[in-house]
Each structure stands twice: as C-alpha cells, then as structure tokens.
Amino acid sequence: MRASAFHINTIKEAPNDAEIASHQLMMRSGMIRKLAGGIYNYMPLGLRVIRKVENIVRQEMNAAGALELLMPVVQPAELWMESGRWEKYGPELLRVKDRHGRDFILQPTSEEVITDIARNEIRSWRHLPVNFYHIQTKFRDERRPRFGVMRGREFTMKDAYSFDRDQESALVSYQKMFDAYQRIFSRLGLTYRAVAADTGSIGGSSSHEFQVIADIGEDLIVYDRNSDYAANIELAQAPCLIPQRGEPRESMQKVHTPGAATCEQVKELLGENLERTVKSIVLATEDEQRIVTIWLLLVRGDHDVNEIKVGKLPGFEQTFRFATEQEIRSHFGCPPGYLGPVGLDSNIQVIADLTVANMHDFICGAxxxxxxxxxxxxxxxLPEPTLIADIRNVVEGDPSPSGQGTLSIQRGIEVGHVFYLGTKYSEAMKATFLDETGKPALMEMGCYGIGVTRIVGAAIEQNHDDRGIIWPRAMAPFEVVICAVGWGKSEIVREKATALYEDLMNAGVEVILDDRDARPGVMFAEWELIGVPLRITIGDRGLKEGRIEILERQNTEAVMVDVERAPQTILTTLAKLA
Amino acid sequence: MRASAFHINTIKEAPNDAEIASHQLMMRSGMIRKLAGGIYNYMPLGLRVIRKVENIVRQEMNAAGALELLMPVVQPAELWMESGRWEKYGPELLRVKDRHGRDFILQPTSEEVITDIARNEIRSWRHLPVNFYHIQTKFRDERRPRFGVMRGREFTMKDAYSFDRDQESALVSYQKMFDAYQRIFSRLGLTYRAVAADTGSIGGSSSHEFQVIADIGEDLIVYDRNSDYAANIELAQAPCLIPQRGEPRESMQKVHTPGAATCEQVKELLGENLERTVKSIVLATEDEQRIVTIWLLLVRGDHDVNEIKVGKLPGFEQTFRFATEQEIRSHFGCPPGYLGPVGLDSNIQVIADLTVANMHDFICGAxxxxxxxxxxxxxxxLPEPTLIADIRNVVEGDPSPSGQGTLSIQRGIEVGHVFYLGTKYSEAMKATFLDETGKPALMEMGCYGIGVTRIVGAAIEQNHDDRGIIWPRAMAPFEVVICAVGWGKSEIVREKATALYEDLMNAGVEVILDDRDARPGVMFAEWELIGVPLRITIGDRGLKEGRIEILERQNTEAVMVDVERAPQTILTTLAKLA
Structure with missing residues (x-):
C-alpha cells in the first residue's frame, strides 16, 4: 500500500471524552471515529487491525474443530421469551418492533438462536459433540458507554457454543476452547491471565475469564506469584485470617466517638489498629409477599463486602439492596455510621465474615x-452470628489457597470468557437429542466469547508510550513503513524506496510506502503515533553512503544498514519481533 | 475438511414458503435456516459460499483502489434528518429508540454516515478522489419478505461511496467501479448484463444495474442482440412505432360492445387487430392545496403504461395515483372499461404515447x-393531446435504438448497482472541500452496491437442475468431494481416500472427504443437492482395477482414472471448470 492511496488522518488532540490512553490513541491515530455514544466507525487503519484479530481467532477456532456460521443481528423476541431472558435482561437489551409491530431484539449474544438451531438440527448422539461460532456485530445499550471500543454499544464479538451428550464430554469441549483461547491471546502478543470467574447472570457452574493485564482494567484479578492460581476478585476465596477465636480479655465499654462514622476514623480517634474494628453493612431483601428482611453484614474494618458472594448466600437468591436510611433508623434506632451487632432485635439477621467470626475484643458501632x-x-x-460465611473481597497479602505465600492483585481487561453452561438453555428451550438407548436427553452446553474490538483497545493499553501505539507484530495495521525523505525531489530516493517496497511486498511483508513527500519530522511523528513496528528511512544523505535506517518502534536507537542488504535485515528483524 | 467433522444436514422437502428454486435448494441443502420472516441463519455450508463471494468482491474493490472501512449497523437519526431520508424513507427503514429515548435506525445503506465521515475527514482537493466501502449487515423491513435470501430483511451488502472534486473526475470513479463490477461478476462465473437503470429514490443522474439473467427475476431487461444496448424496462426508451400519422379513411362511429371492457375483448368482439385499439388509463395528482387533477393516459392496446416514465413527466413530480372509480365516473360519466379521449371536459389532461399520437382510424372507449x-x-x-411522450414499456420486437434489429426482453435479478449521485448528499449535509483556489466546493459523489447474499440466490437460480445446485467453481462451498464408498469396512478405501484427500489439500484444493460411511446412493444424492463441482468416488470395486471415478456435477458421464494419476487429472479437470 502506498500512503498516498491510503486514508491517513492523524489528529493532535484527542477529544475530551477520551479518558484513557487506548481511546485517545485510537482517535488520534485515526483508527476510529465516533458516530454516536458508544458507536464508532472503524476507519481503514482501524479495520486492518480488527481483521488481523478476527483472522487469528478464526484460525484457532477452526483448528479446534469449531464450525463457523452466521446468526442474524436482529432476532425474534419469542426465543428470548422461551429462555426467560426477555424479562431478565435489563435495558442493555435493545428491543425493537418491526413494521408489523412484532418484537425483536438486537443480539447482545446468541444463546437462544444457537439453541434453537441445535434443537432443530441435531437429532442423535451421533451428531455430537459440535461447536458452532460466529464473528458478528453485537449491540448492548450500555447506560454510560465509555473508554472508546472498550465499553461501546455496538461492537464485534466472536461467540461460540458447544453442544455435548453429557457433562464429561462438555468439559472436554470446554477445555478445548480454553486451550484455543490461550493460543489466540499468545499469538496476539498480549500479556494476559486466565482467571476463574463468576458465571454472572448467564448461569452455569464453571467459568474462566481471559484478562489482559492493564492498569485501567475494570476487573481486579487475584493471583499467586508462586502457583497458577488466578481468579476474578468477584470469585476469589477470602480465607479466615484468624485460625481460632481468642479468649475475651477486655470488658465491653461504650466510648464517645464524635465525628467518627467510619472504621478509619474510629481507628484514628482511638489510636487503635484497623484490624480490631468491625464494619457494619445493612442490606434488605424482599420475599414474594414483599415482606422485607433486614440483614447486618460484618467484615473487618480493613475489608470490603463482596456483593457477588453475598448474592449466593441463602436468602439472597432473588435480589437484594442496601437498606434505606429510614429502614436503618427504624431497626437500629440510630443513623448509619454507628451501627453494630450488639443488642439487636432478633428479627435482624447477622452474617459475619469468616475472619470477623473469630475476632475477640473487637470494636464496633454502639x-x-x-x-x-x-x-x-x-x-x-452478643449471640453468635446467624451465619458465618466468606463475604469479603480478597486483599493484597491474604494467604494463597495454594498454601504457600500470599495473594497479589492486579487490574485486567476482560477480553475473553469461557462458560460451562450445563443445561440452562437446553432445558428452557427443550433442546434434546436421542441418546444411545434411543431416549431424549438434554444437550450439555458451553459458551465462549471473545471481544474482538475490545482486544484492540486492550492491546493498546498494554503497548503504548507517550509518542503513540507500539503494536505487537501480529496486530499491526502494517508491519513496516518506508519513510521516503525527499520523495518529491530525489529520483534516487524514489527509486530505492520503490525497489525496497516491492521487494518486501514480494516477501509477503505488509508494508506501506510513505510517498506523501511530507517533512521527516511530521512523517516520523505520524508513524510513531500509528505504531508500526518497524520504520525504514530512506533519504539522500544516507544513500550517499549506500545506507538506510531501520528503527524498531519499541527502541530509540536506529540501525544503519547497507541498502543492498536491507531486505534481508528487515526480514530478520521482523522475525525477532513478538 | 472431513464430512464427519462438518455440519451437513440436507432435507428432502423444502418448506411451503419456498416458492423458487434457489430458496428451496438453499433450504434443502442446509445452507440457510429461517429464524424469522426474511431473517436467516447462514449455516456453515452457506457461510462458506458467502465468504467466497465477499472475498472476490473485496479483492476487486481493493484492486480498484477502494478503501475498506466499517460503518455501524445502528446509526443516529440526526444524520438521516439532515439528508431528509428520515422522513422520505418509508416503513422499510427500521427505526429504534435507545434506552434514553434517542432515535436510531438500522442501516439499509450508509450514504449519510459516509458523507458525515467525508465532511469531517476530507479538507482539501489533495485528499480527493477517495472511495470508501464496507461489507456489512443491512436491514430493510420489507413488507413481504420472500424468495429466501433474494428479498430478505437482514442481508449482507457491499456498499461503496466515491468522493471527487468535480463531475469529470466523479465519472472516472464511476467507470472504475463499473469495470470492477464486470470483473467481479465474471469471476463469480455468472451470466449477467450491465443495464442502464432508473436512479429511483436515491437520486442522481446516471446509473447501471448488474442483472443476473434468470427466469424468476423481478426485473425486466430490454436488450439488443446486435449491440451492447441494455436497459431496465423502467428506463428503456420505447420508440414511436408509426413514423408518420396516416390520413383518416373511416368516419367515426359508435359500436355496441357489451361485455368488452378491455382492448383484448374489443379486438375479439370486433375481429380487429389489437394494434388499432387505444387503452385508456386514468391517473390523479394532487397539488399542495390538495386540488386534484385528472389525467387520461393513452397507450396502444398491446402496450402497457410505464409508471417510472410517467413519474418524470411535468405535473407528476410529487406523487400520483390511479383515479378512484368515483373520480372516473364523475369526470367521464361512465364506468372504467369504456373510457376514451373523445368529447372530454377541457380540465382533463390527455397524454398520448408517441405511437398513439401517430395512430389514425383507431378504436377507443366511447x-x-x-x-x-x-x-x-x-x-x-378530438383535439390534439395535451402532451405527447414516451409513457409505455418496451415490448419484444420494438426496433432497437442502435438502429439495427429489434429489442429482446429477459428477466434479471439485480445483484449490483452503480449510481452517480452528484451533490445530492454533499449539498444536503454540507460536505465541502477546499479546491485549488482555496474556496469551499461540494464533493461529487457516487455510490455502488452489491448484494452479497442475494448473489448466492441468483447464482443458484442460474445454475441448478432437478437434482440440486451446480456451483460455479468460484462460489462452490467445496471444489471437490471425495466419496469413500465402504469407509467403515475397507482399509484400502480409507487409505486411498485419505491419501488423495491430503494430496489435494496440499495442492490448495478445497476438498471435503465424505468419511461418514453412508450408502453410496445417499451420499451421491446429498452431494448433487449441495452442488460440489467435482465428485470423486473411491470404492473397493474400482480399486481392484486400480481406478477411481471422477464426475463433474454438470455432466452425467463419469470418467474412470488410474488412482495414481488421479490428483493430476483432478487438477486439470478443475482448471477447465468455470
């Protein structure tokens, strides 16, 4: 490709709504242009990167035996009613009526449609296992889209769905996808972790997320440097930090704590250790008769409640919320900030975190x-708690479940997810097959997503500097740029640059020749922003000595090489790049 | 690919709503599965064909210098209001509100978004010309979707948009696309015609359709066997068939014609020639004050009115309709069937077709x-007509505008369309650039569509027999199928079939090995239905003599070849296939 025939339009300033590096750099390099909130045009430069991601995903999915098909963007509501997601899915599900007033949705995922396909297409155990996938436009009507392609409304996702005859076989399919995902993210040149994850609203009982490590990630990953343990903080088990409850040494006494409504403030005021304080959180649940139950949750002062874990406790199956200030005042006779478990009405349920349950001589609200x-x-x-459970988030330094060393925490961007679904959808939608005995049995399912466009943003978060993007070779829009300095004036520059361009193209390199006759500084800044891994500079000055310059984007030191040996040197340098 | 690892699911009977061959065969072969009216799942077999079409389109678009990008499916209504299409586009435009109540549409095409991109990205004449395209999911909420992928609601379209500095350059861009389209449809192996076409609601002044010739086509193509003249019947000029008006020979007389309300019936009743009769059609227009004007249109008894041509006449610019029976009775004092131009009120406007204006001694309603x-x-x-104009459809046998021979008519399926748009959108949306003198000028635009999924249906209409599809090689889901007869029983069959399969794969052939151990008749019928161009049969019987069978899908006679020489023979045979 010649730059003069391509569309390159970099801009100096990112728009105000671009808060993070990847969003800013994608806008500035001209990869994307905003069309509406969370909806972007992928410009030629951006699309090249997306297609590279898609191709690697496709190759590895095919190699793992998955079959590509294409399910529609617009899907009939009936199937979503069958699965129950028509009601359960919130306002992120974009609903639309056709000209006849029939209900449709824009697909956020395709469990319903693929289950419908499976129940129609698969009749016998002989047709199993099978894994269908597609790479298709998705829509989720995020309340507050942000971070560019990282949390957009319209985006490209690869979603795969496996169907198996039994759980054992389903877990083999799950593992195949897990392995394929590792190959995909490794080939893309990303630093990532596969972490155990919560299954969320989609259900099922086994799940891993693939998290690209990045400071701006919205997910917290708990991991152990000494083992392969890694889990999303939503799921990571928080151990009891006190092996056995100590004997009381102090007598209980009420202390005046004006202006100290948090454990931090109490600690400061009393000159105590935060680990001696207990934090009180009041939640409310309602049963079908709308009768409200009030729950007091207790975690140590330096800990936080984990709402995902709470949602799995008995009594919290449906939904829960924070208690209102009015509910708190009426049940505790006191405003928030001074609550505690002592002297409560028996209708308040007290849940203590594992660590809190073993504390003694502790400090809490009166x-x-x-x-x-x-x-x-x-x-x-006070009486023993109603329930003792793991209800807190892991913190840095907690002992590892591996039994050795402690846990660390880092931030990640979720770019892939594998779920074992079991029969959640096949049961709701009656997707059965005839087993070896001729009896109908429910298909065991798994689903496997990769956020194609989100990967692009995540890769930039992980690979950039203050001058711009530094693409991993596998994702780069071009592998090599030839900057021809003085293109308009120098015939020898034109000749040598064109010859090298053609040599590299013939060698299968994705190369762009910058023949726009721009000033070197402008050219260099532009290609550093765009992030092409290898820059070749050809100019009169170097050519006088028969040399051209090679600069890796990730380095600052250029190398001068003999113009005749340039193609070979470039190929060798490229091969060494990740 | 091994058939045992692929998803093949052919069915005996097409569903009742499949009226035409391509729809029936796509359903029966398992290429598509219906999800909702006009919305289909593309199964793995169907998607392979679509991807082949996409790739050829993409290669030729790139070779013509067009740049691929990707515009969203969901587009903000504001842009469509700017262009005026928010109001003008009928109920086929699917409108949707997001969670905040903002208006969006699902793209049927992308003129608005690309014009928005152009006005933001292109500042100077130096950036022109440019041609952007994408291959993306489209949605048109057809009132009555039918014919499978031929007139679906959700479909894949390639749409390109060129931007130029002036009309001269725009017509060069137009011609480049015209040439690229010819290469695309030729490479796809289709019999097609490029025909001059009406520009319809999209506007502009120059337009060609690419029509795949097929009996079920919804378009009528007028062409000349002796020249390259071809036009959609909507546009094709109908000449005056009578060079000069003859002198009256008969006196006018009223004849009793009971039960003869059509020209055909009058001809029969009077024993006259149809070419002596004149057909009357009554139309109505309304001006802005809703004042109705009644028009009497006259064509010869063997001709039909062309509504597209009528719509371009003075007075018909806005909209028109057939007059109601009540309007006819009140203006003509007579029911439909006996109308004519004699003795009319002067407020009825009479428009005569070119041929009718030169008729003499003719027959018409009284x-x-x-x-x-x-x-x-x-x-x-009677007075001379208010207006004489070409208002009829061409009929078979009309003289050709080339001056030699006569016109023929055939049916076609529109699979591509090139438009010269001029400044229709750039003016409405203020898409300007700075010209060489530094002044803002409107961009000249063209737009160029190809119905990717529709091509698949059209190709089948053109290439099938009573046993199934006969794919052109370029579109075939697989080029070669190896039917291994007795796979389960015979080791030599397994060995030879696998060896040939691997040889062909290594030679770059897209081959599928049928290792499902089905009975030969079942296998053969299935692959004939699916339409793979070349079938190789390997069985014990042939192998005893060291031979295997090669059968071209389009032939009935198989050829036996030496098993050792089979790969070479297959490659040679494939190369000869279109």
Whole structure:
C-alpha cells in the first residue's frame, strides 16, 4: 500500500471524552471515529487491525474443530421469551418492533438462536459433540458507554457454543476452547491471565475469564506469584485470617466517638489498629409477599463486602439492596455510621465474615450516635452470628489457597470468557437429542466469547508510550513503513524506496510506502503515533553512503544498514519481533 | 475438511414458503435456516459460499483502489434528518429508540454516515478522489419478505461511496467501479448484463444495474442482440412505432360492445387487430392545496403504461395515483372499461404515447357503457393531446435504438448497482472541500452496491437442475468431494481416500472427504443437492482395477482414472471448470 492511496488522518488532540490512553490513541491515530455514544466507525487503519484479530481467532477456532456460521443481528423476541431472558435482561437489551409491530431484539449474544438451531438440527448422539461460532456485530445499550471500543454499544464479538451428550464430554469441549483461547491471546502478543470467574447472570457452574493485564482494567484479578492460581476478585476465596477465636480479655465499654462514622476514623480517634474494628453493612431483601428482611453484614474494618458472594448466600437468591436510611433508623434506632451487632432485635439477621467470626475484643458501632463499643466478644456480649460465611473481597497479602505465600492483585481487561453452561438453555428451550438407548436427553452446553474490538483497545493499553501505539507484530495495521525523505525531489530516493517496497511486498511483508513527500519530522511523528513496528528511512544523505535506517518502534536507537542488504535485515528483524 | 467433522444436514422437502428454486435448494441443502420472516441463519455450508463471494468482491474493490472501512449497523437519526431520508424513507427503514429515548435506525445503506465521515475527514482537493466501502449487515423491513435470501430483511451488502472534486473526475470513479463490477461478476462465473437503470429514490443522474439473467427475476431487461444496448424496462426508451400519422379513411362511429371492457375483448368482439385499439388509463395528482387533477393516459392496446416514465413527466413530480372509480365516473360519466379521449371536459389532461399520437382510424372507449368508438382520428374527432411522450414499456420486437434489429426482453435479478449521485448528499449535509483556489466546493459523489447474499440466490437460480445446485467453481462451498464408498469396512478405501484427500489439500484444493460411511446412493444424492463441482468416488470395486471415478456435477458421464494419476487429472479437470 502506498500512503498516498491510503486514508491517513492523524489528529493532535484527542477529544475530551477520551479518558484513557487506548481511546485517545485510537482517535488520534485515526483508527476510529465516533458516530454516536458508544458507536464508532472503524476507519481503514482501524479495520486492518480488527481483521488481523478476527483472522487469528478464526484460525484457532477452526483448528479446534469449531464450525463457523452466521446468526442474524436482529432476532425474534419469542426465543428470548422461551429462555426467560426477555424479562431478565435489563435495558442493555435493545428491543425493537418491526413494521408489523412484532418484537425483536438486537443480539447482545446468541444463546437462544444457537439453541434453537441445535434443537432443530441435531437429532442423535451421533451428531455430537459440535461447536458452532460466529464473528458478528453485537449491540448492548450500555447506560454510560465509555473508554472508546472498550465499553461501546455496538461492537464485534466472536461467540461460540458447544453442544455435548453429557457433562464429561462438555468439559472436554470446554477445555478445548480454553486451550484455543490461550493460543489466540499468545499469538496476539498480549500479556494476559486466565482467571476463574463468576458465571454472572448467564448461569452455569464453571467459568474462566481471559484478562489482559492493564492498569485501567475494570476487573481486579487475584493471583499467586508462586502457583497458577488466578481468579476474578468477584470469585476469589477470602480465607479466615484468624485460625481460632481468642479468649475475651477486655470488658465491653461504650466510648464517645464524635465525628467518627467510619472504621478509619474510629481507628484514628482511638489510636487503635484497623484490624480490631468491625464494619457494619445493612442490606434488605424482599420475599414474594414483599415482606422485607433486614440483614447486618460484618467484615473487618480493613475489608470490603463482596456483593457477588453475598448474592449466593441463602436468602439472597432473588435480589437484594442496601437498606434505606429510614429502614436503618427504624431497626437500629440510630443513623448509619454507628451501627453494630450488639443488642439487636432478633428479627435482624447477622452474617459475619469468616475472619470477623473469630475476632475477640473487637470494636464496633454502639447503635447509638456518636458512640462505639470496644472489647466486644461473641457469646459474652452478643449471640453468635446467624451465619458465618466468606463475604469479603480478597486483599493484597491474604494467604494463597495454594498454601504457600500470599495473594497479589492486579487490574485486567476482560477480553475473553469461557462458560460451562450445563443445561440452562437446553432445558428452557427443550433442546434434546436421542441418546444411545434411543431416549431424549438434554444437550450439555458451553459458551465462549471473545471481544474482538475490545482486544484492540486492550492491546493498546498494554503497548503504548507517550509518542503513540507500539503494536505487537501480529496486530499491526502494517508491519513496516518506508519513510521516503525527499520523495518529491530525489529520483534516487524514489527509486530505492520503490525497489525496497516491492521487494518486501514480494516477501509477503505488509508494508506501506510513505510517498506523501511530507517533512521527516511530521512523517516520523505520524508513524510513531500509528505504531508500526518497524520504520525504514530512506533519504539522500544516507544513500550517499549506500545506507538506510531501520528503527524498531519499541527502541530509540536506529540501525544503519547497507541498502543492498536491507531486505534481508528487515526480514530478520521482523522475525525477532513478538 | 472431513464430512464427519462438518455440519451437513440436507432435507428432502423444502418448506411451503419456498416458492423458487434457489430458496428451496438453499433450504434443502442446509445452507440457510429461517429464524424469522426474511431473517436467516447462514449455516456453515452457506457461510462458506458467502465468504467466497465477499472475498472476490473485496479483492476487486481493493484492486480498484477502494478503501475498506466499517460503518455501524445502528446509526443516529440526526444524520438521516439532515439528508431528509428520515422522513422520505418509508416503513422499510427500521427505526429504534435507545434506552434514553434517542432515535436510531438500522442501516439499509450508509450514504449519510459516509458523507458525515467525508465532511469531517476530507479538507482539501489533495485528499480527493477517495472511495470508501464496507461489507456489512443491512436491514430493510420489507413488507413481504420472500424468495429466501433474494428479498430478505437482514442481508449482507457491499456498499461503496466515491468522493471527487468535480463531475469529470466523479465519472472516472464511476467507470472504475463499473469495470470492477464486470470483473467481479465474471469471476463469480455468472451470466449477467450491465443495464442502464432508473436512479429511483436515491437520486442522481446516471446509473447501471448488474442483472443476473434468470427466469424468476423481478426485473425486466430490454436488450439488443446486435449491440451492447441494455436497459431496465423502467428506463428503456420505447420508440414511436408509426413514423408518420396516416390520413383518416373511416368516419367515426359508435359500436355496441357489451361485455368488452378491455382492448383484448374489443379486438375479439370486433375481429380487429389489437394494434388499432387505444387503452385508456386514468391517473390523479394532487397539488399542495390538495386540488386534484385528472389525467387520461393513452397507450396502444398491446402496450402497457410505464409508471417510472410517467413519474418524470411535468405535473407528476410529487406523487400520483390511479383515479378512484368515483373520480372516473364523475369526470367521464361512465364506468372504467369504456373510457376514451373523445368529447372530454377541457380540465382533463390527455397524454398520448408517441405511437398513439401517430395512430389514425383507431378504436377507443366511447365514455358510455357498453360502447366503443371506431374510426377515431386526432384533430378531426378530438383535439390534439395535451402532451405527447414516451409513457409505455418496451415490448419484444420494438426496433432497437442502435438502429439495427429489434429489442429482446429477459428477466434479471439485480445483484449490483452503480449510481452517480452528484451533490445530492454533499449539498444536503454540507460536505465541502477546499479546491485549488482555496474556496469551499461540494464533493461529487457516487455510490455502488452489491448484494452479497442475494448473489448466492441468483447464482443458484442460474445454475441448478432437478437434482440440486451446480456451483460455479468460484462460489462452490467445496471444489471437490471425495466419496469413500465402504469407509467403515475397507482399509484400502480409507487409505486411498485419505491419501488423495491430503494430496489435494496440499495442492490448495478445497476438498471435503465424505468419511461418514453412508450408502453410496445417499451420499451421491446429498452431494448433487449441495452442488460440489467435482465428485470423486473411491470404492473397493474400482480399486481392484486400480481406478477411481471422477464426475463433474454438470455432466452425467463419469470418467474412470488410474488412482495414481488421479490428483493430476483432478487438477486439470478443475482448471477447465468455470
């Protein structure tokens, strides 16, 4: 490709709504242009990168035996009613009526349609296992789209769905996809972790996320440097930090704590250790008769409640919310900030975190403002908790479940997800096959997503500097750029640049020849912003000595090479790039 | 690909709503599965064909210098309001509100978005010309989707848009696309015609359709066997068939014509020639004050009115309709079937077709039931028509505009369309660039569509027999199928079939090995239905003599070849296939 025949339009300033590096750099390099909130045009430069990602995904999916098909963007509501997601899916599901008033949705994923295909197409155990996938436009009507392609509304996703005759075989299919995903993210040149994850609203019982490590990631990944343990913080088990509850040493006493409504403030005021304080969180659930139950959750002062874990406790199956201030005042006789588990009505359910349950002589709110209690002890000063459970987030330094060392936490961007679904959809939609005995049996399913466009943003978060993007070779829009300095004036520059361009193209290199006759500084800045891995500079000055310059985007030192040996040197340098 | 690892699911009977061969065969072969009216899943077999079409389109678009990008499916209404199409586009435009109540549409085409891109990206004449295209999911909410992928609601289209600095350059861009389209449809192995076409609601002044010739086509193509003249019947000029008006020979007389309300019936009743009769059509237009004007259109009894041509006449610019029976009775004093141009009120506008204007001694309705007039002559019996114009469809046998021979008519399926748009959109949306003098000028545009999924249906209409599809090689899901007869029983069959399969794959042939151990008759019928161009049969019987069978899908006679020489023979045979 010649730059004069391509569309290159870099801009100096990113728009104000671009908060993170990848969004800014994609806008500035001209990869994307905003059409509406969370909806982007992929310009020729951006599309080249997306297609590279798609191709690697496609190759590895095919190699893993998955079959590509294409399911529509617009899907009939009936199938979503069958699965129950028509009601359950929130306003992110874009609903639309056709000219006859029939209900349709724009697909956010395709479990319903693929299950419909499977129940119609697959009759016998002989047709199983099978894994169908497509790479298709998705739509999720995010309330607050942001971060460019990272949390857009319209985006490209690869979603695959496996169908198996039993759980054992389904887990083999799951593992195949897990392995394919590792190959995909490795080939893309990304630093990532596969982490155990919560299955969320989609259901099922086994799930891994593929997280690209990046500081701006919205997910917290808990991992162990000494083992292969890694899990999303939503799921990561938080251990009890106190092996056995100590004996009471202090007597319980009420202390005046004016202006200290948080554990941090109480600690400061009393000159105590945060690990001696207990934090109170009040939640409310409603049953089908709309009768409200009030729950008091207790975690240590330096810990936070994990809402995903709470959602799995008995009594929280449906939905829960924070109690209102009015509910708190009426049940605790006290405003928030001074709550605690001592002297409560028996209709308030108390749930203690594993660590809290083993604390002694602890500090908590007195249910009277502005007072706290210190020297509080289970059994002596208050009844044992209704329930003891892991309800907190892991924190850095918690002991690892591997039994050695401690846990670390880093941020990640979720770019892939594998789920074992079981029979959630096949049961709801009656997707059965005839087993070897001729009896109908439910298909066991798995689903496997990759956010194609999100990968592009995540890769930039992981690979950029203050001058621009630094593409991994596998994702680069072009592998090599030839900057011809003085193109308009120098015939020898034109000749040598064109010859090298053709040599590289013939060698299968994706090369762009910058023949726009721009000033070198402008050219260099533009290609550094765009992030092409290898820049070749050809100019009169170097050619006088028979040399041209090679610069890797990730380096600052250029190398001068003999113009005759340039193609070979470039190929060798490229081969060494990730 | 091994058939055992692919998804093949042919069915005996097409569903009732499949009226035409391509729809039936795509359903029966398992290429597509219906999800909702006009919305289909593309199964792995069908998607392979679509991807082949896409790739050829993409290669030729790139070779013509067009740049691929990707515009979203969901587009903001504001841009469509700017262009005016938000109001003008009928219920085929699917409108949708997002969670915040903002208006969006699902793209049927992308003129608005690309013009928005151009006005933001292109500043100077130096950036022109440029041609952007994408291959993307489209949605048109057809009132009555039918014919499978031929007139679906969701479909894949390639749409390109060129931007130029002036009309001269725009017509060069237009011609480049015209040439690229010829290469595309030739490479696809289709019999097609490029025909001059009406520009329809999209506007502009120059337009060609690419029509795949097929009996079920919804378009009528007028062409000349002796020249390269070809036009859609909507546009094809219908000449005056009577060079000069003859002198009156008969006197006008009223004849009793009971039960003869059509020219055909009058001809039969009177024993006259149809070419002596004149057909009356009554239309109505309304101006802005809703004042109705009644028009009487006259064509010869063997001709039909062309509504597209009528729509371009002075007075018909806005909209027109057939007059109601009540309007006809009140203006003509007579029911439909006996209308004519004699003795009319002067407020009825009479438009005569070119041929009718030169007729003499003709027969027409008497404006009195059940009577006709014969021996009618212009000037003598009635005033000259208000307007004389070409308002009829061409019929087979009309003289060619080339001056030699006559015109023929055939049916076609529109699979591509090139438009010269001029400044229709750039003016409405203020897409300007700075010209060489530094002044803002409107961009000249063209737009160029190819119905990717429709091509698949059209190709099948053109290439099938009673056993199934006969794919042109360029579109075939697989080029070669190896039917291994007795796979389960015979080791030598397995060995030879696998060896040939691997040889062909290594030679770059797209081959599928049928290793499902089905009975030969079942296998053969299935692959004939699917339409793979070349079938190789390997069985014990042939192998005893060291031979295997090669059968071209389009032939009935198989050829036996030496198993050792088979790969070479297959490659040679394939190379000869279109």
């Amino acid at each position: 249910n009277e403002a502005p007072y706290h209690l210190r020297g509080v002890n289970w059994g002596r000063d | 404006n009195e039931a059940p009577y006709h007039l014969r021996g009618v002559n212009w000037g003598r019996d």
